[in-house]
Amino acid sequence: MNGNGETDVTRAPSLASRRRLAVRRFAQKVDRPIFFALGLVSLVALGVIFVFVVREAIPVFRYVSPFSLLGPAWHPTSEPPLFGALPMIAATGLVTLGALVLAIPLGFASAGFVAEIAPPALRDLAKSLLELLAAIPSVVYGLFGLTVVAPFVQRTFNLPTGQNGLSASLILALMALPTVASLAEDALTAVPKAHREASLALGASRWQTTWRVVFPSAFSGLFGAAVLGMGRAVGETMAVLMVAGNSPVLTWSFLRPVRTLTAGIALEMAEAPSGSAHYHALFMLGAILLLLALATNGLAEWFRGRVARQGE
Amino acid sequence: MKRLHIWSSLLLGLALLGVAFSATASDEVTYKGSTTVLPIAGLLSEALAPNIVLSVQGGGSGTGIAAIIDGTTDIAGSSRYMKLEEFQKAVANGVMPYVWEVAIDALAIVVHPSNPIEQIIYEDLRRIYFGGVTNWSVLGGPAMPIVVVSRDTSSGTYGTFKEVVLENQEVTDGALFQSSNGAVATTVASTPGAIGYVGLGYLQPSLKAIPLAKTAEGPFVAASVETALSLEYPLSRPLFMITNGYPQGAVARVIRFALSDEGQRLVLEAGYAPIRALSE
Numbered sequence: 001m002n003g004n005g006e007t008d009v010t011r012a013p014s015l016a017s018r019r020r021l022a023v024r025r026f027a028q029k030v031d032r033p034i035f036f037a038l039g040l041v042s043l044v045a046l047g048v049i050f051v052f053v054v055r056e057a058i059p060v061f062r063y064v065s066p067f068s069l070l071g072p073a074w075h076p077t078s079e080p081p082l083f084g085a086l087p088m089i090a091a092t093g094l095v096t097l098g099a100l101v102l103a104i105p106l107g108f109a110s111a112g113f114v115a116e117i118a119p120p121a122l123r124d125l126a127k128s129l130l131e132l133l134a135a136i137p138s139v140v141y142g143l144f145g146l147t148v149v150a151p152f153v154q155r156t157f158n159l160p161t162g163q164n165g166l167s168a169s170l171i172l173a174l175m176a177l178p179t180v181a182s183l184a185e186d187a188l189t190a191v192p193k194a195h196r197e198a199s200l201a202l203g204a205s206r207w208q209t210t211w212r213v214v215f216p217s218a219f220s221g222l223f224g225a226a227v228l229g230m231g232r233a234v235g236e237t238m239a240v241l242m243v244a245g246n247s248p249v250l251t252w253s254f255l256r257p258v259r260t261l262t263a264g265i266a267l268e269m270a271e272a273p274s275g276s277a278h279y280h281a282l283f284m285l286g287a288i289l290l291l292l293a294l295a296t297n298g299l300a301e302w303f304r305g306r307v308a309r310q311g312e
Numbered sequence: 313m314k315r316l317h318i319w320s321s322l323l324l325g326l327a328l329l330g331v332a333f334s335a336t337a338s339d340e341v342t343y344k345g346s347t348t349v350l351p352i353a354g355l356l357s358e359a360l361a362p363n364i365v366l367s368v369q370g371g372g373s374g375t376g377i378a379a380i381i382d383g384t385t386d387i388a389g390s391s392r393y394m395k396l397e398e399f400q401k402a403v404a405n406g407v408m409p410y411v412w413e414v415a416i417d418a419l420a421i422v423v424h425p426s427n428p429i430e431q432i433i434y435e436d437l438r439r440i441y442f443g444g445v446t447n448w449s450v451l452g453g454p455a456m457p458i459v460v461v462s463r464d465t466s467s468g469t470y471g472t473f474k475e476v477v478l479e480n481q482e483v484t485d486g487a488l489f490q491s492s493n494g495a496v497a498t499t500v501a502s503t504p505g506a507i508g509y510v511g512l513g514y515l516q517p518s519l520k521a522i523p524l525a526k527t528a529e530g531p532f533v534a535a536s537v538e539t540a541l542s543l544e545y546p547l548s549r550p551l552f553m554i555t556n557g558y559p560q561g562a563v564a565r566v567i568r569f570a571l572s573d574e575g576q577r578l579v580l581e582a583g584y585a586p587i588r589a590l591s592e
Contacts, residue, residue: 077465078482087485151502160457160505163488246464246489257488267464267491 053290056283063277069284074248074259076268076278083281085288087250091165091258092234092292095244098169098254099176099233104226106173107180108215111225114181115188116210127182134178142242145171150243159255163245166254171243172233180229187221188214220304227300234293237262261289339562342385343368345376348472349389349551351582352415356570359578364562380554381405386563388554391417391472408557414570416585418548419473419509420521420535422500429453431523431532434546437477440507443484448505460487461499461508469493469583473509476547493583509547511583512537540585551584 060069064083071084114126146163149170154162191214199209215222245257246267259267265282343353347370357366369385376388381402394402394409402409421432429451439445440458449455462483463470474480488506490496493514500508501518512535515521523532526546539545559567569575576586 073485075465075482146498147502154503161459161488161499161503163499163503241491242495246491247486248489249485257486259489267489 050290053283053286057280057287060277060280060284063280069288072250074264076281081277081281083277083284085261085264085285087248088259088261088264088285089288089292090250090252091244092260092262092289094252094254094258095165095168095172095240095260096230096233098165099172100226100230102169102173103176103180103229103233107177107225107229108184108222110177110181111184111188112210112215114185116206116214127185130178130181133174134182138175138236138238139242141171141175142239145239145243157255161245161257163243163257164255165244165251165258168240168244168258168260169254171239172236175236175239176229176232179232180225183225183228184218184222187218187225190221191217223300223304227296230296231293234289234296235262237266241266261285261292265289339363339565340365340367341387341562341566342366343387343389343553344379344385345370345387345389345554346373346391346551347467348373348391348417348469349414349553352551352570352579352584353387353389353553355578355582356566356575359574360566360569364565366566377409377554380409380556381407383407383556386555387566390552390554391549393550393552394554410555410558412553412555412567412571413550413587414553414567415551415576415579415582416540416548416587417472417551418512418535418540418545418585419469419476420512420515420519421507421509421524421547422497422515422519422521423507424500424504425518425520426504427453427456427520429522431525433525433528434477435527438479441478441483441487442481443486456505459503459506460484461496461503461506462487462489463493463496463509464489464491469509469511472549473547476549512540512585513580513583537580537585537589541587541589548585550587 060083063081069083070086070089071082072086073082073084074087075082110126110130114123114130118126145167150162150164150167152162153159153164153167153170157166195213195217196209199213200206204212240260241263244260244263246259246263247257248259248264249256251258265285268278269282341364343357343366350368350370353366353368357368360366373388373390373392376385376390377394377398379385380388381398382405394411399409421437423429427448429448432451436445436451440451440460441462443460445451446458447455448458460483463473465483470483474483488499490499490508493510496508496510497514497516497519500506500510501516510519515535521535523534524546525532531544533539533545535545535547540548553567553570555563555567558564570579571587573590576588576590579586580590
């Protein structure tokens with residue numbers, strides 16, 4: 001950034017450049033504490049969010065037993081209210097699974113294309129298109145899903161409604177694709193060139209090299225890409241709210257309307273009276289969502305560690 | 313002790329600053345109450361800013377009326393008339409409630425335009441929304457599964473529908489739950505087997521509103537601003553704003569504005585029927 005300043009210093013140490021030097025020395029002295037403090041901010045934010053969500057969620061036990069939270073019925077405004085979150089937990093799992101089944105092969109394949117096969121010009125175009133895909137706001141994805149994907153699903157499968165788990169999975173796959181593809185592409189690019197050259201020199205074809213050498217070497221990076229894609233799918237709210245239909249029913253069918261945890265919170269939080277049982281129950285959904293995210297991240301780390309050890 | 317001093321002086325300073333500001337800045341009016349009236353209050357607030365700062369808060373009709381009795385709000389919103397006990401309590405507190413009708417909440421029952429169904433009664437709606445009837449053929453329509461579309465269970469619109477039509481029982485879990493009147497309209501307009509309910513402001517050519525009657529004896533009435541105004545349409549109720557006595561100053565300006573043609577157009581925009589026919 002400051003290349004010109006550098007040459008100035010060597011030529012003639014003016015007052016301005018000396019001042020700049022002093023600033024740089026000062027910066028070198030304080031950089032560690034500053035970075036430490038900034039790093040701490042995200043840690044503190046995470047802690048505060050966690051504590052707040054859990055604190056707002058706990059009072060729900062004044063109204064219902066912990067066990068009933070895994071019940072099959074969600075009737076927050078009936079008398080007495082029922083806060084069974086199982087349908088929403090199952091729906092979150094179902095929709096995420098569907099999205100990943102689509103997004104991972106597609107994402108890895110486009111990463112493979114960009115990193116290994118595409119000529120430079122096409123490569124830049126593909127990368128910027130992927131970035132553009134990531135920059136589209138989720139409400140726009142939701143509108144697209146509502147007006148294009150859902151009617152398409154409805155006609156294709158001859159269903160009464162296209163607002164269902166499949167439509168949500170399709171949209172989520174599209175949204176997770178840029179995350180998966182660009183991270184996977186980074187992982188593939190990071191594989192040393194020597195591996196490829198060695199493989200090609202041994203007479204392996206380009207396809208064999210990509211599939212048998214590059215992909216396995218990049219495994220942990222690819223796995224990370226898949227996990228982050230999953231995080232995107234689990235946490236997405238607006239687009240899912242618009243296309244999933246939001247019926248709180250327990251189902252394993254992709255062709256029925258479902259309500260995910262995120263959509264459940266967004267749907268009802270706006271008008272749930274603050275401090276009511278319903279309000280605390282919605283925070284409990286948030287806590288469950290947080291736990292799910294922590295569990296998947298933890299599992300992913302553990303799995304990656306195990307694979308890394310096996311590789312040695 | 314010293315620290316306490318600093319804090320208290322700081323607070324005092326802030327308070328003084330606040331007083332100074334409120335004296336010079338625009339008038340402040342508070343709204344509290346019904347979530348059904350809340351969208352109207354929200355639009356009024358936007359239109360009145362920055363001359364009058366109308367801060368709006370939900371909580372329900374009961375909460376709003378309690379607040380006007382306690383004198384903690386300038387305007388209470390309510391989707392029902394005040395009860396006798398509430399009046400008595402208010403008068404005992406030295407508050408004389410003045411009730412203004414600001415809008416009519418009428419919900420139209422809508423289906424896809426291709427649906428040939430001509431009319432519907434409350435009993436049919438209950439059978440559909442409780443999940444008992446799942447095919448239009450049962451109601452004399454085509455052999456087509458019914459897609460039940462509802463608002464989310466915490467919305468005021470859902471509350472009205474549940475109270476007036478569903479006798480306070482819950483909609484089937486199999487329904488599609490949408491987070492806004494607009495989302496219900498979009499879903500019904502794009503789903504041939506769908507049925508839903510929306511505020512009058514959301515009626516459009518891509519939706520077919522079906523004439524409604526309480527019982528099979530009729531009369532069947534189509535939802536429109538006119539039938540809501542004449543109180544012929546069954547699924548409607550007046551919405552109120554309540555003030556303490558005949559309003560003065562900024563509160564009076566808010567109420568006047570709500571009742572003006574401009575205010576009543578905002579009522580329509582919020583999805584409700586105005587209290588009188590509006591000139592174009």
